[in-house]
Amino acid sequence: MPGEPRLSTSLSFLAPLQDDIRAVEGMMLAQMEGHHADLRNALDLILKSGGKRIRTSLTLLSGRTFGADPQRLKTLAAAIELLHTATLVHDDLIDGSLLRRGLPTLNSQWSPGATVLTGDFLFARAAVLAADTESIPVIRQFAHVLGVIVNGEITQLFASRCKASRDDYYERIYAKTASLFETSTWSAAVIGGAEAPAVEAMRNYGYQVGMAFQIIDDILDFTSDAAQMGKPVGSDLRQGLVTLPCLYYLEDHTADPDVQPLFQGRCLSDEQLSRVVASIRESHAIERSYQEAERFVHLGLESLRSVPPSPERSALEELADYIVARKL
Template sequence: MARVDTRLRALSTVEHSTSADISRHLIDAGGKRLRPLLVLASAEAAGSGAPFPDAVIEAAVCVEYLHLATLYHDDVLDSAPVRRGVPSVRQLWGNQRAVLGGDLLLTHAFEVAAGLGPEEVLRVSGTLGELCVGQIDESTGLFDQGRSAEEYWACVSGKTASLLATSCWLGARAAGATAAVGAALAEFGSALGDAFQLVDDILDLCATEELIGKSPGGDLRQGVYTLPVLFALQEDPGLSALLVPGIDADGVRKATERIGATGAYRRSLAIALERVRTARQLLSEPTLSRSGVSRLDAVVGKVVASLRESGVLDHVGDTPEGLEGAA
């Protein structure tokens, strides 16, 4: 990962000082580097090993730039003051430069993709389109208490799972894997993306700012009603009176308590664990290297570990079936 970070910073130092500062802001803030990690682990699973070929490193850089660009834009859309535990780009430099900074990171992503090949450019372009469609669909349904689970999952597929799938595909491709192996790893990434997003949505309602690096309850304030909220509305119609534009901190606290009382967190956790099991089953492809599979499985384990560390289990009573052996 050190080579990935070095390359990320190198490409972001070619601009003038303010542009470079904006470009590097979240790179320097750290983060999980989940998508680059998936590229490296998928490349290893497909038969490549350390030291990785330059193409694998470039693929990892590409997906991280693409992800960072979406964070810059998301923070403008959400008026977010904090990202990764530090002031967001929009908080420091304003919305206009945050949008332009995100655009600049996109140019880096496509510059790197162009060096990988035409198929990679098409894949990255298609993924960016899916990200945009997922975000548009989500913004179209703000404050919609009649939102369906199917609509929720369609947004998850676009805005989260698509990039995780592409990260795995790019890693396999850079390692010279067959089309079948690339497809299997992409499917793994998609299932992992489903689990990852649902866990993130649960944590947004239950966890602390210290754990998630942003103010909890953000989805409720923005009118994004995620799966736990949709489940809770089915069981407690009176909850709808709290879910209004302009909901304050006390309203968020009351809403999250009522959501927990319906069993929605437990129900959502069970679905997240089902997606985790699906992801792990997809790693049984016999041609994958065991060391690479172990690295991918460790990524899955981190998603489960975030649930243990968050205090979410305090809100669900008995541990959901399967969590004990899921990490």
């Protein structure tokens, strides 16, 4: 496929974090204790379908860079991961997704009402964990980012459907992904007592790699197969979301009759969708999208280099490289 990066997709550099990551997952599960048994079962199901704990790793590494208290740092990581988990529960319901990474989603097994309430409960318990960090700035940021994420979802539902706009796209992926990445790195630096310039450097690093992460997700939506992703190829476009690969394709193929409705803010027919998805997969739009993700990562690494060298900083650099090299 044009433009695929050649970097290693190994996560071996995160091996030193595995005990802490397991502890974070244990803290997340502990939030279900004393509540309805099905809530624990639901979180068990969600954790099994979870990814590689990128946000947890970002939080732990960022805090360790500044010598953050280990318990407060793990509490922060659990709060952020639980918040992310809650957004996945609601996203899967809104999108009608029955699978996530090949495993059944919660909404494929529960009623919409039960699924919404479970997501709400996870939001509430995430807020409790954020409060347990005993950092007013972190609690304030946690509340702020929750509003950013929800506002982004509302905008996506009511204003972004079949809208071909670069500005709209960047605003959407910031709300969806990069806002929580920058919250992870910023909050961890705050917990670690970093000076203001270092806190800002970490915030910018998180923002940049978060933007890159979502762009790669949007590329994989076209380049992966349905079995890998657990959803149809080009599923975002099929739902009316115009992502970066499609935007680049539109720039280079203004005369393609199949994409004309998008220039007018209208959605594509099923026949047009199939042809456009196939065309995007074979176009230079994929390569250009990789280059844009790499540009964001480069900016993030530049910001990170203002932080003193350490094993944790090296791992954050490798994590940034992994983000543009991953296949899933």
